[in-house]
Amino acid sequence: MPPEMPSQPLSFLDGLIVLLFIGGSLLIGYFLSRRARHSTDEYFKGGGNMGWFMLGTSMVATAFAADTPLALTGWVVTKGLSQNWFWWSMVPITMLGVFFYAPLWKRANPQTDMELVYQRYSGRSANALRVGKALWLAFPFGCVNMGWVNKAMTVIINYTIPEFPRLPLVDSLMLWLVVATPLSSQVDPQFREAIQSGQLQPMEIAYEHGLLRQPAFWSAYQSGAYGSSDLSENNDQARQRRQEGWESLALGERHALDQPRAMQGVPPEAVAEGWDAFELTHQIYLISSTVNQYKVLFLLFLVVVAYTAMGGLWGVMVTDFIQFWVAMIGCLVLAWLAVDRVGGLESLFSQMHDLYGSNRAGAMMALFPQEDAASYGLFTRPEFWLLILVFWWSYAFTDGGSFFAQRMLSARDERQAALGYLWYGVAHYALRMWPWLLVGFVAAVMFPHTAYPDGGMPSGALAEAGYVRVMLEVLPTGLLGLMVAALFAAYMSTISTWVNLGASYLINDVYRPFLAPIREQRIRQQKGQQDFAFEESHYVRWGIVATLLIALAGILVALFMNTVSDAWFFLAGFNGGIGVIYLLRWYWWRINAWSELFCLLSLLGLSLMMYALKDATVAQSSVVLWEGTALAIPVASLFDFPYSLLVTVPLSVLLALIATWMTPPTDLSVLKAFHRRVQAGGPGWRTIHRLVLQESPGFVAHSPLNVRSLLLWILSSAGVCLWLIGLGKLIIGDAFVAEPSFPSFWLGILLLVIGSACLIAVACWFPRKAPGDNPSTS
Structure with missing residues (x-):
């Protein structure tokens, strides 16, 4: 039986460290607030004077969210180590962005990536695309990203601060929110009614009897570890x-299991038919723990919004920089102590063999999916090949849009933008993830993901919580506070970025170009001031309001999520295809606003259609495509990611290209201006280049499309991939290989040496001065 946790896992010293860290973040926002309020350029772009190390680290910090270590820990036991190709497969497109797209973003230099729409397209279709994409990226896309980070943070809160001090007003507000939203979807309706009517006070019962101190115990209960609440359905x-x-609960000492209606403080009508006292207590726990989680999340969110609203992008990037190094140091220390706790790597892998069996453990720990992976419910070879062959070049921001573009636009020049993106790629893929995975390996041993006596399996959410459980188990006082601060740092850096980015979309792409002129015209007519125009401070104030709006929406979206990885796959499936159009819009003049619009609308329609048909006859089909081969794909799987890419990518791209040819091209004056400014060059702009030369015979386009950029892309992609695989070989070795043909240790050393040589070559051949820094426009 799980031992009872202390009322607060964090000691006074731990809590003090966390509070000092949060206070420091607020002070940074305050000190940078005056600088950020000078203009929207300072607020949303940091003045455009950032160096590569600062902006690249900020990218890594944003991508290192609180959700990431939890999801990777869960994958170790639920899908296997090879599931990480979900993001490892993105190495080539990230490096493509370094050499072929980062310079173009800096040359275009829009206020936001959405403002690029006006530089590249023309007409009403450009207006529709800019507003539609800004709203889409600010709310559904951005808020889903914030939602899964918030979801992960609730898990961290549930284990590290299970009993936050009572705050009557906030408690009442959160209780109302929980009962009135899908957060209480697992709670019986008549139980909710008793809470809403005031007959039942679940927080009082939970705090009195310490129900919130055993989150892992209750997660196991929800997975079926303690049988059915209907005692007649259970065997002896x-x-x-x-x-x-x-009986392990405090309430169990006072109340009989089969007499739930006798429990003090609970009205008999709140007890549903078939419940025993255990299930009744579980319902109280569900409500109370959710209130506690969202209470802390709400307070933490206020801190994030405060320094983001005060400091703008400067506040975000400076805190990102500090938070990243705090988080990485904490993760490295945790990985070291966790491995030491189980006796070292050799002992760790030996225990995995014993717990899961040689075959399953080998499949779980393989860097590449094994042939028998499907029989264990792990990541399979067909899924791997779909990610390698389709996903990386078709998903969402293939050209470095969204917060990547925001960071690159803040760079001092295009060389700093490219170097920052390169540093992000190396740190994101090759360096930061192995400490998380090591903790995931330890969690697989300390908290085995094995079947309960009745055959049921622990939930994916419980597997994801393994990271936090290891942290609480192995870290001493002080270091635990540092690690909690590190996870808070990861959370805050990601949320602050999405909040600031979403606000920039709403202000710069919706309010300023479309709504503010209407308000200005109305004021001119009312006051008779024909030259009236809003000052920059007006837009900064509305930017703060937009920041608060986006922050609230991010919390609300988290209410509808189950696990972090499920949300990742949902968003990845919805965006498969638009990446192709994002790549083409820079290097082919014929792409227009309709191309993007039709691709996005077709993805929306296809996703909704596949969701509606998921339970239809075709989704229950037993037919297998390419049966008997390594690419065997069940037809029923086409409705789930990544197999859905086989439907969404070709159809959405085809419809977008049809729309391209059936609609007028972008206005020639816009295309010529874009070519002069951005100088993408290549065959796709040859037609426009001829027209520009007729007007400016001396014009020279400094295109990134050259042999040097191609070689640098290949070398950097190879270097990063060799490093991440080489580190894996060094760490795991031959622990799960019966007869290795070549010792994994020496293979890992060889891969690291070759990878290092590739990255050193990139550093040596990287242009000392970007040719487009002083573009020719004559």
Whole structure:
């Protein structure tokens, strides 16, 4: 039976470290607030004077969210190590962005990546695209990203601060929110009614009896570890297990398991038919723990919004920089102590063999999916090949848009933008993830993901919580506070970025170009001031309001999510295809606003259609495409990611290209101006280049499309991939290989040496001065 946790896992010293860290973040926002309020350029772009190390680290910090270590820990036991190709497969497109797109973004230099729409397209279709994409990226896309980060943070809060001090007003507000939203979807309706009517006070019961101190215990309960609440459905062994579980609780010492209506403080009408006292207590826990999680999340969110609203992008990037190094140091220390706790790597892998069996453990720990992976429910070879062959070049921001573009636009020049993106690629893929995975390996041993006595399996959410459970188990006082601060740092850096970015979309792409002119015209007519125009401070104030709006929306979206990785796959499936159009818009003049619009609308329609048909006959089909081969794909799987890419990518791109040819091209004056400014060059702009030369015979386009950029792309992609695989070989070695043909240790050393040589070559051949820094426009 799980031992009872202390009322607060964090000691006074731990809590003090966390509070000092949060206070420091607020001070940074305050000190940078005056600088940020000078203009929207300072607020949303940091004045455009950032160096590569600062902006690249900020990118890594944003991508290192609180959700990432949790999801990777869960994958170790639920999908296997090879599931990480979901993001490892993105190495080539990231490096493509370094050499072929980062310079173009800096040359275009829009206020936001959405403002690029006006530089590249023309007419009403450009207006529609800019507003539609800005709203889409600010709310559904951005808020889903914030939603899964918030979801992960609730898990961290549930384990590290299970009993936050009571705050009557905030508690009442959160209780109302929980009962009135999908957060209480697992709670019985008549139980909710008793809370809404005031007959039942779940927080009082939970705090009095310490119900919130065993989150892992209750997660196991939800997975079926203690049998059914209907005692008649349990066999003798299940009844005994349930009785022991009930008696381990403080309430179990006072109340009989089969007499739930006798529990003090609970009106009899709140108890549903078929419940025993264990299930009733579980319902109280569900409500109370959710209130506690969102109470802390709400307070933490206020801190993030405060320094983001005060400091703008400067506040975000400076805190990102500090938070990243705090987070990485904390993760490295945790990985070291966790491995030491289980006796070192050799002992760790030996225990995995014993717990999961040689075959399953080998499949779980393989860097590449094994042939028998499907039989264990792990990541399979067809899924791997779909990510390698389709996903990386078709998903969402293939050209470095969104917060990547925001960071690159803040760079001092295009060379700093490219170097920052390169540093992000190396740190993001090759360096930061192995400490998380090491903790995931330890969690697989300390908290085995094995079947319960009745055959049920622990939930994916419980597997993801393994990272936090290891942290609480192995870290001493002080270091635990540092690690909690590190996870808070990861959370805050990501949320602050998405909040600031979403606000910039709303202000610069919706309010300023479309709504503010209407308000200005109305004021001119009312006051008779024909030259009236809003000052920059007006837009900064509305930017703060937009920041608060985006922040609230991010919390609300988290209410509808189950696990972090499920949200990742949902968003990845919805955006498969638009990446092709994002790549083409820079290097082919014929792409127009309709191309993007039709691709986005077709993805929306296809996603909704596949969701609606998921439970239809075709989704239940037993037909397997290419059966008997390594690419065997069940037809029913086409409705789930990544197999859905086989439908969404070709159809959305085809419809977009049809729309391209059936609609007028962008106005020639816009295309010529874009070519002069951005100088993408290449065959796709040859037609426009001829027209520009007729007007400016001396014009020279400094295109990134050259042999040097191609070689640098290949070398950097190879270097990063060799490093991440080489480190894996060094760490795992031959622990799960019966007869290795070549020792993994020496293979890892060889891969690291070759990878280092590739990255050193990139550093030596990287242009000392970007040719487009002083573009020719004569």
